[in-house]
Amino acid sequence: MIDGTSAFLEGVVRTATPLALAALGETVTERSGIINIGLEGSIIAGALGAVIGAGYGGVWAGFAFAAVCGCAVAAIFALFAVTLRADQIISGTAVTLLALGGTGTLYRILYGSAGAGLNTPTLDPMSLPLLSQIPVIGRSLFVQSAITYMLYLLIPAVGWWMYRTHAGLGLRAIGENPAAAIAAGIRARRVQFLAVLFGGLLGGISGGTLVLAQAGTFVEGMSAGRGFIAIAIVVLGRWNPLGAALAALVFGAASALQFFFQATESNLPYQLFLAFPYVLTLVALAATRGRASSPAALGRQDFGQS
Amino acid sequence: MAFVVDMLVHATPLMITGLAVAIAFRAGVWNIGADGQFIAGATAAAWVGVSAPVEIRWLALIAALVAGVIAGAIWAAGAAWLRSRFGVLEVISTIMLNFIATYGASFLVRGPLQEPTHVYPQTSGIVSGAHMPVLVSGTRLHWGFVIGTVLAAMAWWVMKYSATGFKVRASGVNPFAARSAGLIDVSRVTTIAFVVSGAVAGMAGAIEVTGVTFALYENISPGYGYTAIAVALLAGLNPLGVIGTGILFGALETAAGTMQRNIGIPSTTASVIEAVVILAVIAIAQLRANRVTRTV
Numbered sequence: 001m002i003d004g005t006s007a008f009l010e011g012v013v014r015t016a017t018p019l020a021l022a023a024l025g026e027t028v029t030e031r032s033g034i035i036n037i038g039l040e041g042s043i044i045a046g047a048l049g050a051v052i053g054a055g056y057g058g059v060w061a062g063f064a065f066a067a068v069c070g071c072a073v074a075a076i077f078a079l080f081a082v083t084l085r086a087d088q089i090i091s092g093t094a095v096t097l098l099a100l101g102g103t104g105t106l107y108r109i110l111y112g113s114a115g116a117g118l119n120t121p122t123l124d125p126m127s128l129p130l131l132s133q134i135p136v137i138g139r140s141l142f143v144q145s146a147i148t149y150m151l152y153l154l155i156p157a158v159g160w161w162m163y164r165t166h167a168g169l170g171l172r173a174i175g176e177n178p179a180a181a182i183a184a185g186i187r188a189r190r191v192q193f194l195a196v197l198f199g200g201l202l203g204g205i206s207g208g209t210l211v212l213a214q215a216g217t218f219v220e221g222m223s224a225g226r227g228f229i230a231i232a233i234v235v236l237g238r239w240n241p242l243g244a245a246l247a248a249l250v251f252g253a254a255s256a257l258q259f260f261f262q263a264t265e266s267n268l269p270y271q272l273f274l275a276f277p278y279v280l281t282l283v284a285l286a287a288t289r290g291r292a293s294s295p296a297a298l299g300r301q302d303f304g305q306s
Numbered sequence: 307m308a309f310v311v312d313m314l315v316h317a318t319p320l321m322i323t324g325l326a327v328a329i330a331f332r333a334g335v336w337n338i339g340a341d342g343q344f345i346a347g348a349t350a351a352a353w354v355g356v357s358a359p360v361e362i363r364w365l366a367l368i369a370a371l372v373a374g375v376i377a378g379a380i381w382a383a384g385a386a387w388l389r390s391r392f393g394v395l396e397v398i399s400t401i402m403l404n405f406i407a408t409y410g411a412s413f414l415v416r417g418p419l420q421e422p423t424h425v426y427p428q429t430s431g432i433v434s435g436a437h438m439p440v441l442v443s444g445t446r447l448h449w450g451f452v453i454g455t456v457l458a459a460m461a462w463w464v465m466k467y468s469a470t471g472f473k474v475r476a477s478g479v480n481p482f483a484a485r486s487a488g489l490i491d492v493s494r495v496t497t498i499a500f501v502v503s504g505a506v507a508g509m510a511g512a513i514e515v516t517g518v519t520f521a522l523y524e525n526i527s528p529g530y531g532y533t534a535i536a537v538a539l540l541a542g543l544n545p546l547g548v549i550g551t552g553i554l555f556g557a558l559e560t561a562a563g564t565m566q567r568n569i570g571i572p573s574t575t576a577s578v579i580e581a582v583v584i585l586a587v588i589a590i591a592q593l594r595a596n597r598v599t600r601t602v
Contacts, residue, residue, distance in 0.1 A: 037397060080585060084592040089336045089397055090539065094584035097532055101577030108574070220574070228401045235395075271413040278402040278409075285399065286392040 008260045009140030014214065016252025017148045018043075018206040022230035023237065023244040024151075024158055025202030030234055031162065032195035033175040033297040037092025038077040040227025041099030042070035042200040046207025048103040051218040052110070054120040054211075062120065063147070063208045070204015071197055073099050078196040082189055085301050096227070104220045122216045123147060145213040147205070151245075159241040171195060175295030178303040188303065203227065225278065232281040238293055247284075254280045309560060311445045315518060317556025319344070322454045322510035323530045324537030324548045324555075325461055326503045332465065332543050333499030334478035339385060339400025340507040341531025342407035343378040347508025349411050350377030351515045352522035353419060355432025366435035371512045378508015379501050381407065386500035390493050396500070404531065412524050419522065429522040438517035450513035454552070457506065461545035474499050507531065529577065533559075536580040539587050555580070 022039055029036050046066035053065025073095060080091040111118055123145035132142040162168040173181040174188045182188050206226070211218055229251055236250075237243030258273035297303075323340045330337035351374035358366035385403055388394040412427070414420075421430040438448040465471035476484040477492045477499075484490040510530070515522060537555050541547030562576040 076585075080588060080592075084589060085596065086588045086592045090535075090584065090588055093338060093397075093532075093535060094581045094588070097535075097577050097584070098581030101574045101581060104574030105578060225401060225405050228398055232398055232402075269413050269417060271409040271416075275406050275409040278405040281402045282388065282394070282399055285394040286388055 004260070006136070006139050008256055009137065010143065011256035011259050012249060012252040013140050013144055013148060014252070015255040016248045017144070017151055017213070018209040019226060019230055019233060019251050020151055020155075020245045020248035021147075021202050021209060022206040022227060023233040023248055024154060024241055025199035025206075026230055026234045027237065027239055027241055027244050028158065028162070028171070029195045029199035030298055031175045031239055031295055032171050032192045033178060033295055033300060034078075034081060034192050034196055035088050035092070035231070035299045036074065036077055036081070036196055036199055037089055037228070037231070038073065038095030038099070039092075039199060039203050039230055040223055040225065041077070041092075041096040042073045042203030043207040043210070043227050043230075044103050044221070044223040045069040045073045045099045046204030047211050047222055048107055048207075048218055049204060050208035050211040051107075051118065051120055059121050059123055059212050062212050063205060066208025066211075067201050067204045070200045070202070070207060072200075074196050074200020074203065077200070078193045082192045082196060087301060088299055100221060100223075107218060107220060118217050120211060120216055120218075122211075123213045145209075147209050147213050155241050155245050162241065172295070175297055178297050178300075182303065203230075206230075229277060229281055232285055235294070236284050236288055239295060250284070251277055251280065311442070311447045312560045313553065313557045314451050315446050315448075315556075316559045317553040318448075318451045318454050318517070319510045319514050319527075319530045320533055320537050320555045320559070321451075321548055321552025322457065322513065323507050323534035324541065324552050325454070325458050325545055326507035326510065327531075327534045327538035328541060328543045328545055328548055329461060329465075329474075329499055329506065330503035331538060332478050333474045333496045334481060335386075335389075335496050335500045335503065336395075336397045337382065337385070337400055337500060337503050338397050338535070339382065339403050339531065340503070340510075340534045341527050341529060342400065342404035343381045343504040343507035344511040344514075344527050344530055345404075345407040345411050346381035347374035347378040347511030348515045348526045349407075349414060349419075349511070349522055350374050350508070351436075351512035352429050352432060355436035355516060355520075356419070356429050358433050358436055363435040366433055367438065367516060370432065370436045370516050371509065374508045374512020374515070375505045376508070378511065379505035381508065382504020383501050386497045386504075389500070390497050411522065411526065415522055415524055421521075427524045431520050432516065436516055437520065438513065446518070448513075448517035450517040453513060454510075455549055457509070458545045458549050461506075465545060507534075532577070533580055536584050539584050 022043060026036060026039055046069050049069030050062040050066040054062030077091055077095045080086040081088045125143050125145055128142040132138045170186045171191055174186060174191055178188050207223060210222060233244055233247040233251060236247035254277040257276060261273055323344055326340045327337060351370040354373040355370040358369060381403060385396050385399040388399045389396045415427045415429055419429045421428055438450050441447045441449050473490050473495045476488055476490055477495045481492045485492050533555055537548060537551045541551040558579060559576055
């Protein structure tokens with residue numbers, strides 16, 4: 001049973017990693033006042049990009065190309081939502097549709113209609129000396145793939161940047177009061193564009209993680225709503241990098257439950273566990289009672305003056 | 307002729323779910339969940355259709371359709387309640403409910419509602435009394451297409467000429483003005499529009515089961531609820547326009563299916579085209595709007 005719990009906790013952190021990456025990026029995006037529903041599109045593009053990149057230059061080329069693909073999808077969204085000031089919800093939905101259909105089409109063109117038997121190299125878990133010896137949580141936190149360790153470094157880095165630097169202050173100012181930020185000389189549209197690109201970058205890496213640290217292959221639609229769950233995680237994490245990471249762990253646990261119950265051979269239908277993270281998202285959003293602490297100008301098309 | 311029939315058969319669910327999306331978007335409700343509401347409607351209709359007594363022809367069909375409408379309305383009501391009570395973004399909640407509906411239907415066709423031999427992940431066929439009558443004999447074209455057209459015309463009339471329609475449009479355009487100047491209970495109006503939208507999408511699912519598939523399958527919807535967004539936006543959210551854009555996308559999907567069979571162009575290309583259509587529509591609208599604000 002100890003082994004079971006330990007394996008479960010390892011699974012929690014492993015499944016939480018892509019969610020936390022995407023949510024971290026979306027936190028930055030939303031702090032600039034833009035809600036990117038197209039995050040799902042960046043994740044699936046990153047997943048396909050990872051397969052293509054890894055085919056040329058191994059795991060790290062896979063991650064690099066995943067990031068590029070995620071960024072490219074986010075750039076399309078930013079072109080509409082930021083540059084053209086189109087409705088963010090509609091633009092994001094269209095971009096998700098575009099990426100889901102586009103990756104499906106490209107995958108079938110590149111690897112044939114069946115597409116089976118495609119295997120990419122994957123990252124092996126690395127055991128960190130000493131830290132992995134910590135009882136109970138040691139193995140789950142410190143016997144993970146390199147991408148999870150990068151996430152550990154990224155969370156405080158983004159937090160420091162957002163709360164302790166002038167640029168981070170500017171980002172938050174646009175999300176709270178764009179008119180005042182512009183008056184203070186901040187180029188709001190440019191910062192928003194870059195914030196969306198950063199979200200897409202991490203979204204792409206998140207998709208890359210699904211392939212290169214977990215599945216080892218691409219499946220059409222394998223992002224499976226993680227982009228939308230990540231947006232819920234941002235709300236749950238109160239638009240704060242550390243909060244997002246902790247909220248991602250809760251959802252990692254919800255997803256990892258299915259592995260746990262498969263192992264225990266319970267008679268509960270497996271669809272119940274597949275549906276559980278989505279039900280949890282609804283409950284969590286209701287429990288946080290809406291958008292009390294959201295950036296004040298989140299989702300707004302216009303800055304109120306121009 | 308075969309293409310026209312296939313096109314109209316494909317157009318029917320797209321037209322009706324497109325109508326559902328148009329009603330919601332008009333009220334300022336971002337219902338991305340027509341897919342889940344469609345599945346809920348299809349599931350309820352299949353359940354009633356399988357268990358209904360054969361003899362009573364019209365009654366079985368009507369019961370199946372009503373069940374679909376109610377199920378779709380309930381599925382949307384969940385998201386509407388989360389929105390009005392807890393301020394949960396309906397974009398997120400409806401997408402989550404889409405996944406839950408998909409897994410729910412998957413559970414039912416592999417569990418309680420599975421056909422008696424327990425081989426295929428589907429229900430048994432619905433009783434013949436619950437079959438939608440055929441519109442042109444010898445073809446697959448059924449009365450569901452007519453029902454969809456009538457629904458669209460009714461929605462158009464309500465939106466354009468009734469007080470309710472005015473309240474819906476006012477709430478969608480500017481909820482604050484509608485509340486303060488028009489004394490409209492915006493929360494109530496949007497909730498009703500949301501639930502009606504779900505009911506219409508549920509109806510689409512029920513019509514698909516009673517008119518085309520005659521059973522519930524695991525992937526009963528190949529993403530109708532998402533195509534519906536393109537259908538509704540291209541129609542400018544006009545219920546009458548949805549008839550035309552629904553047929554257009556029906557033709558697109560039929561052609562995509564044919565192309566995949568004949569020359570191997572993946573059918574997923576259809577959703578790329580849908581996305582490009584949505585982006586083109588909003589780009590044109592935005593460029594026009596931005597030019598107006600600049601010249602003022």
